[in-house]
Amino acid sequence: MLGIDALDIAVLLADAEMIEVALQDLMGRSQLLPLVEENKSVRGMVKSQLKRWKSKVAAKVDNIPHTKEIKQELALYQEVIHWSETEFIAQIDTLLEQLQSCSEFYPDAKKILLSTNAKLNPMLPHYFCQQWYNSIVSNVRRIQESQLEVEKQKELEQLRKRLENIKQMEQLSPDEDTGTIAGRMWDMTNISLSKSDWSVMKDQADFLNKHPKLKDIAEQLGRMANQNDLNEPPSYSEGIRFEEENSQQATDDIVGIHENDDLNKLLPNELLFLTYPELEVVFYKHLIDKRLMNYQMEGKAHSSKKVTAMEPIPAKAENDTGPFIICVDASGSMRGFPEQCVKAIAFALMQIALAEDRDCYVVLFSTDYITYQLTKQDGLREASDFLSYTFHGGTDLEPAISEAIKQMQGERYQHADLVILSDFIAPKQSKNMIQQVEALKQKNNRFHAISLSKYGNPELMNIFDHVWSYTPSLGQKLVKQK
Structure with a gap:
């Protein structure tokens, strides 16, 4: 055999040292980003993210598709290294012509053959194939390094985007530690949000600060959700x-x-x-x-x-809390201050769900309903869409409760806390609906209501475990009714 067997050249694995150098370069650049310099917890999140990137990029660089010319050159090399020395000398001129169309090695190959008495040298076939092999390896490496540089720039841009989103969330929750926000929201920050998206959420955060009793309702709901109602023997x-x-x-x-x-x-x-x-x-x-x-x-x-x-x-861990399902009345009767209130409370509950690593599912209803999942990977965009929605139409509570019941009967939303935010100006629910609610209560699901009007139907309130009334016309006084 005239040269090194090239069966594996087509799938040359990226050099571990090359990947490690790229990782260290990224870590060095990320350390210069302001939030990473300031916060140790964020530094840890960035380090973990880059280690995951290292594994992904190694596989991606290994599987870079080769060009038509590289594939042609590899096939030609694989053929040539199995020639004898005599065959090589006899076909070297033809080989040189073939290299001209597919290989970057052609200029060096021509220079080797033009040297004095090159064809008389018995070591020519082996030396030629060795130099050709080195050229192929160098070419493939150069392609890999180029792709690696592209991946580095993409990852650096993703890090900047995540850190910017975390900084924006810190402004929405100034009392929260930045490291805590990063830990629970790292996956959710891998999206691009416009200034208007952040503006909508900032408005709700400001509204909550101006109306602390709304935040009190959300915090009471959060504490109730942490209470363990199970009395199973140890x-x-x-x-x-x-x-x-x-x-x-x-x-x-x-x-x-x-x-x-x-x-x-x-x-x-x-x-x-x-x-x-x-x-x-x-x-x-x-x-x-x-x-x-x-x-x-x-x-x-x-x-x-x-x-x-x-x-x-323990029969149930202290922090083993279920998800939130929030049903928000988006009918025309809720326009104005009630609309602001329910959006603010829903936003506060989303923050509690993030803090406690709970799912948060929103059903926005009027004559029909729309659903949002605020704690999945693109939950920040879902939250912005929900908070931007304009309320209109009539009130039809039953489809929203039916959707909530459907979710509670599934595996993901077992032991959920259902919170309905409405003025409850609606008819009493059917006996079948009431029976389904009672059955779910037996399975440790809880039902809460927050009424934004003093004209709500009192018969609707009987199905709930806890009811709050928040009536701005009475001086925005919070009254827990039961």
């Missing part, structure tokens, strides 16, 4: 008990000398056999016979044994 787990025993494998103390073959515990005088060639064979014979003088070691070793431990496991 279960018990197995624990581990550690016991000590003497072992010669442990090396705590020297307790004597004995014959063995352990070179790590060899007495120094045994090495004297190796200083004289005629005695060296004695050393190796003692080694084979395990008769070398060794230090005898002893210490304490630990063994583990499973035992039944009476350690109760």
Whole structure:
């Protein structure tokens, strides 16, 4: 064979050092971004993100599609390296013509062949193929490095976008720690939001600050959702008990000398056999016979044994809270101040859901309904869309509750807290609806109502576990009714 086998050249893996250099370059650049310099928690998030990027980009660079010319050159090289020296010399001129159309190696190949008596040199075929191989490798590497640079710029832009969004969220929640915001929102910040999107959310944050009792409602709901209503008996787990025993494998103390073959515990005088060639064979014979003088070691070793431990496991973890389902009345009767109130409360509940790593599902209803999921990856855009929606139409509560019930019956929204924000100027719900609500209550789902009008239908309130009334016309006084 005239050269190195090139079967794997077409799928040359990116050099680990090349990827590592790119990672370190990105980390160095990211450290210069203001929020990363200021906050240790954000630095940690950026570091984790870049480590994930390293794995993804390695696979992407490895699988860069080759051009038609590279594929043609690889096939030609694979053919040539299996020629004999005689075949190579006979076909070298034809080979040179073929290289002219597909290979960057052509100028160097021509220079090699034009050197004095090149064709008479018996090493020409091997030298030529070696230089050709190096050219192919260099070309593929250059393509990989170019693609890697493109991926670096993309990732740096993504980091800037995430950090800018986190900075904007920090302005919406100035009391929150920036690191906490980054931790729970990192995946949600990988989107582009316009100034109007942020302006809409900023308006709700300002409205909440001006009406703290609205925030009180949301915080009370959050605390209720953290309460554990389950009274299941505790279960018990197995624990581990550690016991000590003497072992010669442990090396705590020297307790004597004995014959063995352990070179790590060899007495120094045994090495004297190796200083004289005629005695060296004695050393190796003692080694084979395990008769070398060794230090005898002893210490304490630990063994583990499973035992039944009476350690109760809580029936439900303290922070094992379910998701929020928020039904917002978007009918025309809610326009004005009530509309601002319900949007602000929904925004506050979304922030609580983010803080507690809970899902937050919104049903916006009037004569029909629209759904939003505010804590998924593009939840910030969903929140902006929801907060920008203009209320109109009539009030039809049943489809919204039916959608909420449907979600509660699924796996993702089990043990949910349903919150309905409305003026409740609507007819009483059907017996079938009431029965479904009662059945879900038995499965640890909770139903809350926040009424924005003193003219709401009192019969509607009977299905709820907790009801709040917030009536601005009465001095914006918060009254918890039950």
